[in-house]
Amino acid sequence: MAIVAPELGRHSWPVMATHDALSARLGELLGGALIDVIEHAGETTAVVQREALVPAITALRDAADLKFNQLTDICGADYPDRAERFEIVIHLLSMTHNLRLRVKLSTDGRAPVPSLTGLYPNAGWYERETWDCYGVMFTGNPDMRRILTDYGFEGHPFRKDFPLTGHVELRWSEEHKRVVYEPVKLAQDFRSFDFLSPWEGTDYVLPGDEKATGK
Structure with a gap:
C-alpha cells in the first residue's frame, strides 16, 4: 500500500500524514505494538506499547512506503492524575514522502523507556533533556546525564509537582568574581493546570487554542 502525502505538489514543507490509508498501514505494520491511531487538528498520532518502542520505530523507519x-x-x-503520568512524545519526519508522524507512549516514571540512540544518534540529546526535566530514564542511552539544569541540581523541574521554593539558583557574581548559589523563590503562590490552554483568566482565544477545541 503506497502512502502518498495529500496535495504534495502544493506544499514545499513537510505535512502531517492525515490520509485514510495511513491508519490502516500503521495497524498492518505495527500489529500488537500499536495501541491507537489518533487523528486530530490535521495531525496523526500513533500510540504504541512502551516495551515495543524500538521495533515499532524501526518498522516506521525502514518501511519503503x-x-x-x-x-x-x-x-x-x-x-x-494518570496512573502512568508521563507521556513521551516522538516526532518523526519522512523526507522521501514529505510526511510527519507523532508517536506517543506512557510510563509511570519508574518503568524506563527504551532508548532510540541505536536508530537515531541525535536521540541521545533529546533523551537526556527528557530525563533532566521529567526524570524518565531511557535504557540503552550511553550517556544518561543531566543536560539543561545546573551542576548539583536536585529534582526534575518540568514535573507538575516540582516545588517552587526551597531550591537554589546559580548565577555569576560580579561582586565575588565567581559562580554563586542563592535561594530562589518563584512568584506563583497557587498552581492549577489547564491542559487546554497555558493561560488562565482570559476571555479571548489565543493562537493555537483552536487545536484543543477542534475548531
Whole structure:
C-alpha cells in the first residue's frame, strides 16, 4: 500500500500524514505494538506499547512506503492524575514522502523507556533533556546525564509537582568574581493546570487554542 502525502505538489514543507490509508498501514505494520491511531487538528498520532518502542520505530523507519528516517524531537508531558503520568512524545519526519508522524507512549516514571540512540544518534540529546526535566530514564542511552539544569541540581523541574521554593539558583557574581548559589523563590503562590490552554483568566482565544477545541 503506497502512502502518498495529500496535495504534495502544493506544499514545499513537510505535512502531517492525515490520509485514510495511513491508519490502516500503521495497524498492518505495527500489529500488537500499536495501541491507537489518533487523528486530530490535521495531525496523526500513533500510540504504541512502551516495551515495543524500538521495533515499532524501526518498522516506521525502514518501511519503503513510509521511510520516517529522521527523528526531529523527543519530549515529555506530565499528567499527575494518570496512573502512568508521563507521556513521551516522538516526532518523526519522512523526507522521501514529505510526511510527519507523532508517536506517543506512557510510563509511570519508574518503568524506563527504551532508548532510540541505536536508530537515531541525535536521540541521545533529546533523551537526556527528557530525563533532566521529567526524570524518565531511557535504557540503552550511553550517556544518561543531566543536560539543561545546573551542576548539583536536585529534582526534575518540568514535573507538575516540582516545588517552587526551597531550591537554589546559580548565577555569576560580579561582586565575588565567581559562580554563586542563592535561594530562589518563584512568584506563583497557587498552581492549577489547564491542559487546554497555558493561560488562565482570559476571555479571548489565543493562537493555537483552536487545536484543543477542534475548531
